[in-house]
Amino acid sequence: MKIKRSMVLVSSDPHSIEKGSEEIYARLVDELKAFNLSDEISLSKVPDIDRIDASPLVIVYPEAVVYGPLVPDDVHYLVEEHLYKGRIASRLQAPTKELSGKIAWVSAREGTLPAEQRIVLERAGQIDPDSIEEYIVHDGYQALGKVLSEMKPAEVIDVVKKSGLKGRGGAGFPTGLKWGFVADAAGDKRYVICNADESEPGTFKDRLILEGDPHSIIEAMAIAAYAVGADEGYIYIRGEYTLAQARLLKAILQAKEMGFLGENIFNSGFNFDVHVHGGAGAYICGEETALIESIEGKRGEPRPRPPYPTTNGLWDKPTMVNNVETLANIPPIIRNGADWFKSFGTPSSPGTKVYTILGNVNNTGLVEVPMGITLREIISIYAKGMKNGAHFKLAQTGGSSGSIIPAVLQDTPMDYESYSKAGVSMGSGALLICSEETCVVDLAKVLLNFFRFESCGKCNPCRIGNQRAFEILNNISEGLGSTKDINDLQEISKWLYEMSNCGLGQTAGSPLKDIMKNFRAEVDAHITNKVCPAGVCQMSGKTASLV
Amino acid sequence: MSNNNNGRDVIKTVNAAVGEFHAKQEELIPILMKVNQELGYIPNDALEQISEAMHIPQSRVYSVASFYHMISTKPTGRHVIKFCESAPCHVAGGKAVWDALLEELQIKPGETSPDGKWTLKTTSCLGVCAVGPVMMVDDDIYGNLKPDQVQEILERYE
Numbered sequence: 001m002k003i004k005r006s007m008v009l010v011s012s013d014p015h016s017i018e019k020g021s022e023e024i025y026a027r028l029v030d031e032l033k034a035f036n037l038s039d040e041i042s043l044s045k046v047p048d049i050d051r052i053d054a055s056p057l058v059i060v061y062p063e064a065v066v067y068g069p070l071v072p073d074d075v076h077y078l079v080e081e082h083l084y085k086g087r088i089a090s091r092l093q094a095p096t097k098e099l100s101g102k103i104a105w106v107s108a109r110e111g112t113l114p115a116e117q118r119i120v121l122e123r124a125g126q127i128d129p130d131s132i133e134e135y136i137v138h139d140g141y142q143a144l145g146k147v148l149s150e151m152k153p154a155e156v157i158d159v160v161k162k163s164g165l166k167g168r169g170g171a172g173f174p175t176g177l178k179w180g181f182v183a184d185a186a187g188d189k190r191y192v193i194c195n196a197d198e199s200e201p202g203t204f205k206d207r208l209i210l211e212g213d214p215h216s217i218i219e220a221m222a223i224a225a226y227a228v229g230a231d232e233g234y235i236y237i238r239g240e241y242t243l244a245q246a247r248l249l250k251a252i253l254q255a256k257e258m259g260f261l262g263e264n265i266f267n268s269g270f271n272f273d274v275h276v277h278g279g280a281g282a283y284i285c286g287e288e289t290a291l292i293e294s295i296e297g298k299r300g301e302p303r304p305r306p307p308y309p310t311t312n313g314l315w316d317k318p319t320m321v322n323n324v325e326t327l328a329n330i331p332p333i334i335r336n337g338a339d340w341f342k343s344f345g346t347p348s349s350p351g352t353k354v355y356t357i358l359g360n361v362n363n364t365g366l367v368e369v370p371m372g373i374t375l376r377e378i379i380s381i382y383a384k385g386m387k388n389g390a391h392f393k394l395a396q397t398g399g400s401s402g403s404i405i406p407a408v409l410q411d412t413p414m415d416y417e418s419y420s421k422a423g424v425s426m427g428s429g430a431l432l433i434c435s436e437e438t439c440v441v442d443l444a445k446v447l448l449n450f451f452r453f454e455s456c457g458k459c460n461p462c463r464i465g466n467q468r469a470f471e472i473l474n475n476i477s478e479g480l481g482s483t484k485d486i487n488d489l490q491e492i493s494k495w496l497y498e499m500s501n502c503g504l505g506q507t508a509g510s511p512l513k514d515i516m517k518n519f520r521a522e523v524d525a526h527i528t529n530k531v532c533p534a535g536v537c538q539m540s541g542k543t544a545s546l547v
Numbered sequence: 548m549s550n551n552n553n554g555r556d557v558i559k560t561v562n563a564a565v566g567e568f569h570a571k572q573e574e575l576i577p578i579l580m581k582v583n584q585e586l587g588y589i590p591n592d593a594l595e596q597i598s599e600a601m602h603i604p605q606s607r608v609y610s611v612a613s614f615y616h617m618i619s620t621k622p623t624g625r626h627v628i629k630f631c632e633s634a635p636c637h638v639a640g641g642k643a644v645w646d647a648l649l650e651e652l653q654i655k656p657g658e659t660s661p662d663g664k665w666t667l668k669t670t671s672c673l674g675v676c677a678v679g680p681v682m683m684v685d686d687d688i689y690g691n692l693k694p695d696q697v698q699e700i701l702e703r704y705e
Contacts, residue, residue: 015688053678053691201633201672239580239617240673280576281616283671297575298607299614356676358635364677396634430676432635446637454671456614 004042006083007061009125011068012045013211014243020072021045021056027075028058035084044128047211047243054094066094117344119352120328121368124212129247132254135215141260143334144219147226148268156227157183160330162338164350169195169286169323170401170428171503172349172416178320181310182228185318190230192221193295193314193321196237196244197279197286200398201450202430205354206324208366210237210244213328214251218274220327222261223334225272228320233272236291238279248276283454287502288321289313290456301458302502325354325429345371349415353426359395359433360387372418375410379433390435394518396443401507402427404440404514423517425510439536440519441526444511445473451508462505465492469512479539481527490516560585561596570601575611579618588619616670624659624666626704628652629683633672636679640693644680647694651701664704 010016010025025045032038046059057068058078065088067078074092081089127134135141147156161176182190194217198206210217221233237245252274255261263271282300284290289303292314313319329351333341342350349371358364361383369378375395379385386392395405403424412422419426434443452466469492472485493509493516500506515523525531532539564581568574578601582593589597589612598605612618630645649655652665659666675681678690689700 014686015690018687198674199672202635202676203672204674204676207674238674239615278577278580279615280580280618281670282614294576295573297571297573297611299611358676358679359638366677430635432638434638438638443634443638446632446634450633450671453669 004040006041008041008043008083009046009059009061010043011055011057011059013047013055016056017243019056019069023072024056024058024070024075027072028079031075031079032083035079037079037083041083044126044134045130046125047129047208057094063088067092068094117352117370118368119332119341119344120209120216120325120354121212121366122332123216124208127213129212129214130250132215132251132258135213139331139335140215141219141258143331144222144226144260145266147223147334148266148270153183153227153229156223156334159334159338160227163329163333163341164338164348165326165329165333165341166349166416167323168325168329168353168429170200170398170425172426175322175326178310178322179224179228181308182230182318182320185311187318189232189315189317190228191314191317191319192225192228192230192233193288193291193319194221194233194235194324194327195286195288195291195321196235196241196324197291198241198324198428199238199283199286199454200401200428200430202356202358202396202432203398203428204356205366205429207241207244209324209328209354210241211247214244214247215255216328216331217248217324218251218255218261220330221274222265222272223330224320224322224327226270228318230320231271231273233274234295234314235274235276236279236285236295237276238285239281245276245278252276282456283450284456284502284504287504289502291321292319299456301456302504304501346413346415346417348417353414353429355429355431357383357431357433359431360390360435360437361385361433362387371415372413374413375405375431378414378431379410383433386433386435390437392433393436393438394434394440394443396430396432396434396447396511397425398427398430401425401503402430402510404443404511404518406518408518424514425507437534437536439477439532439534440515440522441473441477441532442534442536444515445470445477447511448473448508451504455505455508459499459501459505461495461499462501462508465496465500465505466508468492469509474544476523476526477532477537477539478544479526479530479537479541480543483527485527486516486523555585557586557590557593558596561593562600565597565600572601572603575601575603575608576615576618579608579612579615583618588622590622594620622659625664626685627666627668629668629670629673630656631671631673631679631681632669633676635672635676636681639679641680643694644682644692644697647697648682651697665701 012021054068056070059066060082078089081087123138157179165175166172196206225233277295279285285294285300287302288309290300294300309319311318345351352368352370354368356366363384367382392407397403405424409422412418448470452470455462455466457463475481489512493512496509497506522533525533564578568578594608598608613620654660654667656667656669673681680692681690
C-alpha cells in the first residue's frame with residue numbers, strides 16, 4: 001500500500017449529502033488529479049460528525065483542520081492552498097467554538113484525552129465505509145478467517161464467555177452465556193439477529209457504528225452464526241436510518257462477492273446469509289420478542305417470556321439477538337483474545353462503552369471510553385464542563401432502560417455492577433447531562449410522554465399506567481397536584497414494574513421511582529407550595545391540554 | 548372511492564409493491580412502507596388490494612398498518628413535519644421551538660393544514676440528538692433549532 005501524506009475526509013451523512021457533499025467529493029477527486037496529488041492524498045467519505053451547522057464539511061489530517069460549510073467552488077482553493085501549497089485555507093475553516101464532541105474525539109486520536117479507548121469505533125471515520133478493501137486492510141474479516149480455519153464453535157463461545165462481554169443494548173446480559181443457550185437449544189435451524197432498532201432517546205451510537213463500519217457487524221454476525229450453528233441472519237434496522245441501511249446492503253453485496261457470505265465460506269463448509277429488515281417506526285421493536293414479531297410481518301407486540309428467543313425465537317426457532325455495539329466487540333475479541341479485552345474496563349464489566357453526551361454541556365457528541373469511568377470525568381474531560389459554568393444536577397441515561405442519576409453518584413464508576421449496587425442503570429449509553437435549570441417534574445413528564453406514546457398497548461399496566469402517570473405529572477406541573485399524587489405515582493411505578501408484560505413496560509416507571517427517591521423535596525415544592533424551584537413548569541393553575 | 552392518489556393508480560402501485568416482495572406474508576411491513584412511500588398514505592382501497600393480493604385478512608393488514616408510526620392510514624399534507632419531543636431535544640430548548648412551530652402553522656399535532664400543505668407530527672428520538680432540538684421536514688433534518696428560524700425554514704417549502 002502506498003504511503004499517504006494526508007488524509008481528507010468528506011462528511012457523508014444524509015444532511016451533508018442533501019447539501020451537496022457528493023459534488024464536493026467529486027470535485028476533490030478532480031482537483032487532486034489536476035494538481036497531481038492523487039497518489040499522496042487519501043480521500044474518504046465518513047459518516048455523521050454531528051456538525052450540521054458546518055456541513056457539508058471536509059477534515060484534513062494530520063492537521064485536523066475542519067473546513068465547512070463548503071460549496072463545490074471552494075474545493076479548488078482548498079486543494080491549492082492546503083494540500084498543494086501546505087497552508088491552512090483559513091477563510092474556509094469552520095468556526096471552532098462550535099466544535100462538537102465528535103470532532104474533539106476524532107482529533108484526539110493520538111491520546112491527547114486521557115482514557116480514550118476505541119474498540120468498536122476503531123475504524124469509524126477512518127475508512128471509507130463503502131469499501132470492503134479498506135476494511136480488509138484494517139484487519140477486516142481476519143477474525144472470521146481465524147474462527148473458520150482454527151476454531152470449533154464451542155471454542156468461539158468459550159472465548160466470548162471468558163472475555164466477560166455483556167450486552168450493550170441496555171440489559172447487560174452476558175453475551176457468551178446467551179450464545180451458549182442458543183447453541184445448546186434443540187433443533188437444526190437457528191437464527192442470529194442484529195438488533196439495530198436503536199430508538200432510546202439520546203442514543204445514536206449504533207447508527208455511527210453502522211454508518212462508519214458496516215462490515216464489522218457483518219463479520220461479527222457470521223462469527224456468531226458459526227458459533228451457535230445458524231446459517232441465516234437478520235439485521236433489524238430502524239426505518240429512520242436510511243443511510244445506514246444503504247451502507248449495510250452495499251456491504252452485504254461486497255461481502256458476498258468476496259466470499260465472506262454465502263456458501264462454503266473460506267472453504268470450511270460453513271454457509272451464512274444475512275437479510276436486512278427495515279423497521280417502520282416503533283420504539284417497542286427494540287424489545288427482542290417484539291422485534292421478532294415485526295420481522296415475521298406482524299404488529300411489534302412483545303411475546304410473553306418464557307419461552308425465551310434463545311429456544312423459541314424467529315419462526316419459533318432458537319434465535320440469538322444481539323445489539324450492534326455488542327456485536328462490534330466480537331471481531332476484536334476473537335483477533336486479540338479474551339485476556340486482551342479484559343485489560344480494558346473493570347473486572348466485572350470488561351471492555352469499553354460508547355456514550356452519547358448531550359444536554360447542558362459545552363461539548364455534545366460521542367466518546368468511547370473504558371467501562372468504569374465516572375460521570376465527573378465524562379463531564380469535565382469529554383464534555384468540556386457544564387455550559388455557562390452551571391452546576392450539574394442529574395444525568396438521564398436513555399429511555400426505558402435508563403435511570404435518572406443524581407449528582408451524588410457522579411463519582412461512582414460507570415460499570416454494570418457499581419451502577420446496579422447504587423440502584424441505577426447505565427441504560428443504552430445516552431448521557432443527558434442536566435443543570436439546575438432542569439426541573440425533575442418536567443423531565444419526568446417528557447419521559448412519561450414518550451412512554452405513553454410508544455407503549456404498544458398490548459398490556460394494561462403499560463398502556464394505562466403511563467398515560468395516567470403523565471396526566472398526574474402534567475397536573476403537578478400546572479400547580480394542580482395534591483399529596484395523594486405522590487402515592488399514586490409510586491403505586492403506578494411499582495405496578496408497571498411488577499405487572500407489565502415486557503421489559504420496556506417494567507422499567508417505564510423508573511423515572512417516577514428515581515425522582516421520588518432523589519428529588520422528593522422538589523416534587524413536594526410543586527405540590528405543597530405550588531412552586532417550581534427550577535422555574536420551568538408553568539404552574540398556571542389550569543389543566544393543560546394533553547395533546 | 549377514488550382509484551387515484553397522489554396521481555398514482557392504487558391497484559398498480561399495490562401490485563408492484565406486492566410483486567417486488569414476492570407476496571410473502573413476512574414482507575407485509577416493507578410492502579406497506581413501499582405503498583405508503585408511493586401514495587403518501589395507505590388508502591382504504593390499497594388496504595383491500597393488499598389483503599386480496601397477499602391472502603391476509605384486511606383486519607390484520609390494518610392492524611399492522613396502524614401500528615407503525617412511519618405508515619399512515621390517513622391522508623397527509625404535501626409536506627410532513629416531524630418534531631422530536633424526546634428528552635434530549637426538550638432539555639436543549641425544544642419547547643420554545645415547538646411553540647414557535649405551532650404559532651406559525653396554526654394546527655395541532657396530528658392535523659393537516661386546511662390548504663393541504665402541512666401535516667404536523669411529533670416523533671420520538673430521530674437519533675441526531677447531539678444537535679437538538681431537531682425536526683424533520685419530509686426527508687430533511689434540521690438541528691440546533693432556534694425559535695426564530697422556524698418561519699424561514701418553512702418558507703423553503705412550496
